[in-house]
Amino acid sequence: MAEIEVKSLIKKYRLGKEIITAIDNLDISIEPGEFMCILGPSGSGKTTLLHIMAGLETPTKGDILIKDISLRKVKERDRASFRRKYLGFIFQSYNLISSMTALENVALPLVFSGVKKEERERKAREMLVQMGLKDRLKNKPTEMSGGQQQRVSIARALISSPRVIFADEPTGNLDSKTSHDIMSILTRKVKESNVTLIMVTHDNDIADYANRVIRMVDGRIVEEKRKGEV
Secondary structure, X not given: OOOEEEEEEEEEEEEOOEEEEEEEEEEEXXXXXXXXXXXOOOOOOHHHHHHHHOOOOOOOEEEEEEOXXXXXXXXXXXXXXXXXXXXXXXXXXXXXXXXXXXXXXXXXXXXXXXXXXXXXXXXXXHXXXXXXXXXXXXXXXXXXXXXXXXXXXXXXXXXXXXXXXXXXXXXXXXXXXXXXXXXXXXXXXXXXXXXXXXXXXXXXXXXXXXXXXXXXXOOEEEEEEEOOOO
């Protein structure tokens, strides 16, 4: 059974009197534990596709199924809890809460899940140690480098044991060496947890970490490669 099914997906926007087609009738099947990267220039529709798959935007037509659950059938009031239960997110800008420590940021998703304080802090501490941040537990985002902040963001995304992680340009604000360090950590962790990872990037070197790469232009898939293919 596929982890994610994209079915006849179309997304159109109105820009003044003009209709813009951001996603043009896409069908994609993504398997459990797969790491799929979406490449494409600005305006290709890659981020729109990611947002629709994550339930952050609504398609004009078509549907997204996550483990046979149709996102169209998940009511608006239930979408936040659905995302907390099944999905994790990693962003280019880290999206950490500046007033919270690394430990508090990582533990935050467990607060919404009703996990007791002692248990959520234990899990957050373990996750941060695995990320090589045992000396940064009490540091706030402004007291950490970009690479350290992104490792905190990855820990936060994984803490609730999601089925799928969506990563939007996760290395976009990092230098080359730090980017590869982050990707090594991310790919190792998702493999250990058998998590499905969907990532948007414009960087071909970063895309090389994926099992499968799709390239988009004007809302369509123009190329698809799996690891090992020439």
